[in-house]
Structure formats: structure tokens, C-alpha cells
Amino acid sequence: MTQPVIDQVRLHMDPRFHVKDPVTSDLGLSIVGQGILLLDELGYEAFTFRKLADRIGTTEASIYRYFKNKHRLLLYLTAWYWNWMEYRIVLATTNIGDASIRLRRALEELTRPISRDDRVPHIDEEVLYRVVVAESPKVYLHREVTEENREGLYLGYKRLCRRVADLIREVSPAYLYPVALVSTVVESSHLQRYFSEHLPRLTDVDPQRPDASTTEFLVEMVFRTIM
Amino acid sequence: MTQPVIDQVRLHMDPRFHVKDPVTSDLGLSIVGQGILLLDELGYEAFTFRKLADRIGTTEASIYRYFKNKHRLLLYLTAWYWNWMEYRIVLATTNIGDASIRLRRALEELTRPISRDDRVPHIDEEVLYRVVVAESPKVYLHREVTEENREGLYLGYKRLCRRVADLIREVSPAYLYPVALVSTVVESSHLQRYFSEHLPRLTDVDPQRPDASTTEFLVEMVFRTIM
DNA sequence: TGCTTTACAATAGTATTACTATCATCCGGA
DNA sequence: TCCGGATGATAGTAATACTATTGTAAAGCA
Numbered sequence: 001m002t003q004p005v006i007d008q009v010r011l012h013m014d015p016r017f018h019v020k021d022p023v024t025s026d027l028g029l030s031i032v033g034q035g036i037l038l039l040d041e042l043g044y045e046a047f048t049f050r051k052l053a054d055r056i057g058t059t060e061a062s063i064y065r066y067f068k069n070k071h072r073l074l075l076y077l078t079a080w081y082w083n084w085m086e087y088r089i090v091l092a093t094t095n096i097g098d099a100s101i102r103l104r105r106a107l108e109e110l111t112r113p114i115s116r117d118d119r120v121p122h123i124d125e126e127v128l129y130r131v132v133v134a135e136s137p138k139v140y141l142h143r144e145v146t147e148e149n150r151e152g153l154y155l156g157y158k159r160l161c162r163r164v165a166d167l168i169r170e171v172s173p174a175y176l177y178p179v180a181l182v183s184t185v186v187e188s189s190h191l192q193r194y195f196s197e198h199l200p201r202l203t204d205v206d207p208q209r210p211d212a213s214t215t216e217f218l219v220e221m222v223f224r225t226i227m
Numbered sequence: 228m229t230q231p232v233i234d235q236v237r238l239h240m241d242p243r244f245h246v247k248d249p250v251t252s253d254l255g256l257s258i259v260g261q262g263i264l265l266l267d268e269l270g271y272e273a274f275t276f277r278k279l280a281d282r283i284g285t286t287e288a289s290i291y292r293y294f295k296n297k298h299r300l301l302l303y304l305t306a307w308y309w310n311w312m313e314y315r316i317v318l319a320t321t322n323i324g325d326a327s328i329r330l331r332r333a334l335e336e337l338t339r340p341i342s343r344d345d346r347v348p349h350i351d352e353e354v355l356y357r358v359v360v361a362e363s364p365k366v367y368l369h370r371e372v373t374e375e376n377r378e379g380l381y382l383g384y385k386r387l388c389r390r391v392a393d394l395i396r397e398v399s400p401a402y403l404y405p406v407a408l409v410s411t412v413v414e415s416s417h418l419q420r421y422f423s424e425h426l427p428r429l430t431d432v433d434p435q436r437p438d439a440s441t442t443e444f445l446v447e448m449v450f451r452t453i454m
Numbered sequence: 455t456g457c458t459t460t461a462c463a464a465t466a467g468t469a470t471t472a473c474t475a476t477c478a479t480c481c482g483g484a
Numbered sequence: 485t486c487c488g489g490a491t492g493a494t495a496g497t498a499a500t501a502c503t504a505t506t507g508t509a510a511a512g513c514a
Contacts (some may be wrong), residue, residue: 020490027491043370048471062491064473066242137364138440143270145425158428177444178428180419184448190409195410198372201385203407221411226450247461254462275500289462296501357490461514462507471500481493484485 011083016151017076020066029122030056031066035073036044040127044074044135057197071142075153078136081128084114084154086163099170106164110182111189111215132191170227183224185218192217238310243378244303247293253446256349258293267354271301271362287334298369300303302380305363308355309383311341313390326397334449337409338416338442360417366425388413398451411443419444 015021020086022028034056047070049063067073092105095173113129148154164185165178175181194208195203206213242248249255256346261283261302266274274297276290294300319332339354367381375381375403392405423437433440 014340025490038274047371048472050471059492059494060473061475061493065490069472070351096429134368137290137368141361141364141421143273149426154426154429158426161429179428180415180422180432180444183418183422183429184411184415187414188407191414192407194368195407199367199376199381199385201406202381202388203408203413204404218451221408221448221452224454227446252461277500286463286465291502299484308481357500431501455514457512457514459510461510462508464507466506467504468502469500470502471498473497473499475496476494478491478494479490481487481490484487 011080012079013076013083013085014152014155016153017079018067021062022066022076023122027056027058027196028059028066029158031063031073032077035120036077036124036128036131038136039074039077039131044070044138051104071144074131074135075139075148077128078132078139079153079156080123081114081132081136081159084125085110086156086160088114089160089163093167099131099167101162101194103167104173104219106167107185107219108215110185111218112145112211113193133194136190137187168222168226175226178226181222185222189214189218237260238307239312240303240307241379241382243308243380243443244299245294246291249293250301250349254283254285254289255293257285258290259304260301260349260351263304263351263355263358266304266358266362270397271297271365281345297372300357301362302375304355305359306380306383307350308341308359309364309387312337313383313387314389315341316387318341320394321406326394328375330391330394330398330449331446333394334412334446335442337412339438340420361423363417364414379430395449395453402453405453406447412449416441416445 005171013021013023020028022032031052032045038052038055041166049070053060053063069075081153089109092109093102096102096105114125116125118141161182162177164182168175168178168181192203192205192214193210196205196207196213202205203212205217240248240250247255249259258279262279265279265440276287278296280287280290292304292318294303316333316336320329323332325328327344341352343352372381388409391409395402395405395408419430419432419441420437423432423434423440427434431440432444
């Protein structure tokens with residue numbers, strides 16, 4: 001078994017993501033909560049700590065006390081998303097006897113947007129999901145991946161992929177590429193949703209019902225591929 | 228039929244990508260050729276027009292006469308790659324009678340790195356491929372997608388996906404998501420290669436033979452999915 | 455041949471970004 | 485009451501992403 005991810009209802013985030021843990025103060029919670037909203041509004045490139053500081057009535061310097069730079073803030077948010085996704089998948093697959101159904105449930109979670117959960121009041125999961133869809137590849141498509149990986153900052157993503165890959169192995173032990181298939185599904189679920197909104201000719205996903213459509217496309221793809 | 232992409236041996240690039248067509252002067256060819264090498268060395272974030280100017284012995288201002296900004300240069304390079312890939316696929320699939328074999332050939336091209344072609348002396352395709360793998364999502368995961376799309380700057384990518392999707396439709400007319408499947412394959416082929424090098428636990432692709440491995444994974448995925 | 459574009463180099467300048475540093479203040483706990 | 489940590493206020497720096505101006509040499513043309 002991989003180790004548990006849930007600490008009460010709050011996710012445990014490795015201290016290496018931040019300079020000072022943002023959940024230990026109101027300012028920290030604001031930085032995370034409002035950071036998500038501002039990233040969604042401006043996009044990663046136009047987002048700056050100065051703008052975020054102005055918005056929450058603090059100073060640039062104070063934000064730097066929590067996060068080294070905006071790249072680390074995005075990495076923190078993305079890692080939070082991976083942990084949250086793993087938590088949802090654990091919930092969705094416990095106490096289900098049939099391996100095939102367990103895999104199906106996991107894939108449905110994996111390809112569906114995360115939704116609001118009042119137990120995490122400082123994070124708007126729906127907005128965070130849009131940020132993850134539009135910005136998360138910028139986190140790892142970056143010169144510092146190797147160093148960040150060495151620091152263990154991608155463990156959440158790896159654990160998530162491994163967990164679902166294990167479900168694939170249960171259903172189809174002979175299949176050769178379970179992890180690659182899962183990372184493909186994760187990234188494609190984000191990308192197809194992005195394309196359906198911004199470059200619709202790059203997908204057949206229905207812009208009217210992108211959620212159901214994306215899930216159907218990818219779940220079918222996985223089951224046909226591994227059988 | 229979609230329109231032809233090849234102009235002699237040189238690809239025709241829409242004038243909207245650039246301020247001044249780089250293939251019309253030595254300086255322009257240098258900007259493109261050395262730009263690829265410098266992007267590969269520094270990564271997109273650290274790459275600047277000043278550094279490129281220093282490297283090729285010109286000035287920042289002169290580079291701005293060819294490309295509006297570094298984002299547009301990357302878009303130009305990426306679009307060149309899409310056009311080149313379409314060209315390769317056209318070559319690989321002409322005069323092949325069997326639709327299934329035609330699709331297989333197309334997918335093999337699509338998932339394989341592009342390689343050096345001496346007919347295009349100013350571009351090192353192998354380096355360009357690395358740049359595309361590591362940077363191309365940043366082109367469309369950007370606030371200006373909508374505007375750029377309106378300008379027609381993604382037509383090459385759309386045409387490429389549509390062409391391969393049409394091959395899927397020939398083999399399996401009932402399949403519902405041919406375009407989504409192709410864009411998934413394109414992006415995943417880049418991503419799996421990137422992961423195999425930088426985050427190997429996110430893939431099963433063999434770092435010793437990433438090309439064959441990626442192709443095998445994705446070609447198999449497509450055929451099982453559409454059958 | 456002279457004349458005119460055009461292309462490029464050289465240089466300067468601006469607003470913004472991504473930080474870093476210093477110091478004052480305030481608040482809660484020992 | 486004093487102390488330490490957290491924050492605010494303010495400054496400052498180097499780099500970035502441009503824009504503008506001017507001079508010059510070569511290419512095109514009359």
C-alpha cells in the first residue's frame with residue numbers, strides 16, 4: 001500500500017513546496033485562495049506577486065515569505081490537486097469488489113473536474129481545476145523539473161498514476177504500458193477540455209457537455225486498450 | 228482534399244506568423260536556426276531576444292523586425308513542425324492501398340521524432356523536435372490562443388489532426404472520437420518522451436529506446452480503441 | 455552615374471518584473 | 485513586561501520586453 005494522503009480533512013503538503021506553510025495563517029490561506037482566483041483571471045504569464053499583493057491588501061515581500069516565486073506557487077496548487085484527486089479516487093474505489101468496476105470508477109474520477117468541497121473553505125476547487133487545466137504542464141515543462149523531482153515535489157503525481165496503474169494491472173496483468181496510459185489519460189482529460197473551449201477542431205468532445213464527453217472518450221479508450 | 232502544404236521543398240508559412248519573412252534573408256534564417264538551438268539550450272523561460280542577438284552578432288531591435296516577440300517565434304517553429312509532420316505523413320501514406328496500413332504508417336510518423344533533412348539547411352530537425360516536445364504546449368496554453376486562432380495560426384495543427392482522423396474514419400467509420408484520439412496521440416507522444424527523460428515514473432516507456440517504445444504504446448492504443 | 459529605398463547596426467530609453475534588503479510596528483506568549 | 489515572530493512600509497537592483505531614433509552601407513532603378 002502507498003501511504004495515506006489525508007490528514008483530517010486537510011491534505012498534508014510537503015514543507016518543500018513552500019517557504020512558510022500557508023495553512024498556518026490567514027495571510028497564507030489568502031495567498032493560496034486568492035492566488036487561484038487571480039491565476040484563473042490573468043493566466044500564469046500575466047500573474048505577478050505584486051498584483052496578488054494589491055488584491056489581498058498585503059505586500060510583495062510578505063508573499064515571498066510563503067512562496068519562493070510564482071512557479072512554486074503553481075507547483076504547490078498543482079500538487080494539491082494531485083493529492084486531492086488521489087483522495088477522491090481512494091474514496092470512490094473502496095469497498096468495491098470487482099476490479100473492473102473499481103478501475104472504471106477511478107477513471108471516472110480522474111477524468112472529471114474536481115468540485116467544490118466545503119471542508120476546504122480556502123480553496124475553490126472548480127476554479128483550481130481550470131487553473132490546472134490551463135497551466136499545469138508549465139510546472140513540469142521547465143528547466144527546474146530535475147531539481148524539483150529530486151526534492152520529491154512530483155511524488156503526488158507519481159503516486160496518483162501508480163495507484164490507477166495498479167488498478168489497470170489488476171484487470172489486465174499482461175498489459176505493458178499501464179503508467180503511460182494513466183498519465184496520457186490525466187493529461188488528455190485536461191487537454192481535451194481546453195481544446196473543446198479554445199481550439200474545438202482539435203477534439204470531438206462536445207462543448208455542450210465536455211465532462212461526460214471527455215470521460216466517455218477516455219474510459220472507453222482505456223478499456224479497449226487493456227483488454 | 229485539404230490544400231497542399233509543400234512549396235518546392237520549402238514549407239509555405241503564413242505571413243501572419245512573422246513581421247518579416249525570415250526565409251528572405253540570411254539574418255532571418257539565422258534567427259530561426261540559432262533560435263532553435265538557443266531555445267533548446269536555455270529553455271523558453273530563460274530564452275531572450277537579447278541573448279539570441281548576442282549569439283548571432285546582431286541586435287535585439289533587428290530580431291523584433293522579424294518576430295513580434297519570443298512567443299511568436301515559438302509559435303512559428305511549432306507551426307513549421309506541424310506542417311513538416313503533415314508533409315512526412317503525406318509521403319508515408321501515398322500509394323498505399325490498404326487503409327489500415329495507411330493509418331499505421333501515419334501513426335508511426337506521427338509518434339516518431341522528425342529527423343535531419345538536408346533540403347532544409349537552416350533547421351536542425353532533431354533539435355527542433357526537442358524544443359517542440361518541451362515547449363509546444365506553452366504556445367496554446369496562453370491567453371492569446373483565441374486571437375491567434377482567429378488569425379489562422381493553428382490551421383496547420385488542425386489540418387494535421389484532421390488528416391490522420393480521416394484515416395481513422397476510413398478504417399473505423401463508426402468510431403466517435405477520431406480527432407480527440409489523434410490530438411491525444413500527438414501530445415502524448417511528446418509527453419511520454421519528456422517523462423521518460425525527466426520524470427520516468429510517470430511512464431513505462433523505456434528510456435533506452437524511447438522512440439520504438441512510444442510508437443508501440445500509442446499505435447497499439449489507437450488500433451485497439453477504434454476496432 | 456546618381457538617387458532612393460531597404461536593411462541593418464548602434465544606441466538610448468521606458469515600464470514592468472522578479473526579486474532582496476532594511477526597518478518599524480504589532481501582537482501573543484513566557 | 486519583555487521577547488520573538490509575523491507583517492507592513494519602503495527602497496532598491498538587475499533583468500526583461502519592448503519602442504524609438506539615427507546613421508550607414510548595400511541593392512535596386514532610372
